[in-house]
Amino acid sequence: MLARLLAGLTAALAAGAAGAALQGDPKAGEEIYSRCLACHSLASDRVGPRHCGLFGRRAGSVKGFAYSDAMKRYKVVWNEKTLDRFLANPLKVVPGTDMTYAGVTDPKERADLIAYLKQANGSAECGK
Amino acid sequence: MSFFEMPTPAAARRLFLARSGVVLSGAAVALLAGNEALAAKSGGKAGDVRILNTALGLEFEGIAAYQVGAESNLLQKPVLDLAVTFQGHHKEHADVLAKTIQKLGGKPVSAKAKYNFPVDQLKSQTDVLKFAAKLEQGAVSAYLGAVPLFGNRDLAKAAASILGDEAMHWAVLRQALGEAPVPVAFVS
Numbered sequence A: 001m002l003a004r005l006l007a008g009l010t011a012a013l014a015a016g017a018a019g020a021a022l023q024g025d026p027k028a029g030e031e032i033y034s035r036c037l038a039c040h041s042l043a044s045d046r047v048g049p050r051h052c053g054l055f056g057r058r059a060g061s062v063k064g065f066a067y068s069d070a071m072k073r074y075k076v077v078w079n080e081k082t083l084d085r086f087l088a089n090p091l092k093v094v095p096g097t098d099m100t101y102a103g104v105t106d107p108k109e110r111a112d113l114i115a116y117l118k119q120a121n122g123s124a125e126c127g128k
Numbered sequence B: 001m002s003f004f005e006m007p008t009p010a011a012a013r014r015l016f017l018a019r020s021g022v023v024l025s026g027a028a029v030a031l032l033a034g035n036e037a038l039a040a041k042s043g044g045k046a047g048d049v050r051i052l053n054t055a056l057g058l059e060f061e062g063i064a065a066y067q068v069g070a071e072s073n074l075l076q077k078p079v080l081d082l083a084v085t086f087q088g089h090h091k092e093h094a095d096v097l098a099k100t101i102q103k104l105g106g107k108p109v110s111a112k113a114k115y116n117f118p119v120d121q122l123k124s125q126t127d128v129l130k131f132a133a134k135l136e137q138g139a140v141s142a143y144l145g146a147v148p149l150f151g152n153r154d155l156a157k158a159a160a161s162i163l164g165d166e167a168m169h170w171a172v173l174r175q176a177l178g179e180a181p182v183p184v185a186f187v188s
Helices: A002-020 A026-036 A069-073 A080-088 A107-121 B009-031 B045-070 B079-103 B125-149 B153-176
Strands: none
Touching: A026 A107, A026 B125, A080 A107, B045 B079, B045 B125, B045 B153, B079 B125, B079 B153, B125 B153
16 A cells, blocks of 8 residues: 555656656747857757767767767767756866857756757758 | 948948958957967966867858858859958957967867868858858857856957957848848847
C-alpha cells in the first residue's frame, strides 16, 4: 500500500515537473536564431559549428571543426536539457569555450530557440 | 538627405564615411590599437583574448562575405560601393582586433582559406543584400553578447563601438531592401 502510494506520488511529481517545462515555439525561435547567424548556420561550419545533426550529437564532435579544448572536454550529448543549460550561460557552463556570448537568459526564449533548432534538424536543409 | 538620395555614388560614399565610418574606426583605433596601457590594465586577459579572437573570426568571415557579394556581378552601383565600404569597415575592425590581441599577448586567429557561403542561393542583388543583412544582424547580436563579458571595460567600450557600426550596416542594408531600417527600439 505504502509502495503504491509512493509510486503514485513520484509519478504525480514527475508529471508536475514535465508540465512546468516551457513549451517552445519554433516560429518565435526562428527569430531568436537570427542572433546566432553571425557565427552559425544550419548546414555549414562557420565561426561556430553547424547545427544540423545537433540533437544526439556529442559536444565538440563535428568532424573537422576546430573546437576549443574546453568544448572537446565537455562530455555531454546535446538534447533539450543540455542545450537549455549551455545556452543560458555558455561561458559559465563551459569555461574556455570559444562561444564568447553572454547567453540567452530568458527561459522562454531558450525554449523557443531549442524548439526551432529541433524543427530545423528535421528540415530539408538538414536532410541534404 | 539620405545615402540613397545622393546624386552620385561618390557623394553618397563621402556622406556615409563622414557620418559614420571614419569617425567610428578612428575611435576604435584610439580605444584599442592606440592605447599602449591596455595590456597592463586588462583584467581576465585570457578571457578577453578569447572574446576578441571570436570577434576577429567573425570579422574575417564578414570580409569574405562582402567579397563574394562584390564579385558576384549581382550588385549595381551605388549598392556595390556600399558593400565595398562596409567591407572596408570590417577590415578595419579585423586589423584593430588583431593588433589588440597581440598587445594582450595572444595569437590572432587567421582568416579561413575557404568559407562555405550559400552562393547557389544568391541569384539577385536582393539575395545578396538579404544575406549581408542577416550577417550584420548576427554580428550585432554577437557583439551585444560579448560586451558584458570583457574583463577590461575599455575593451567592452571598443566592442560596443564596433557593435554600433555593425548596427548601422544592418540598418542601411534593410533600407536598401525597402524594409524599415530600424524595426525595433532595442537590439537583442
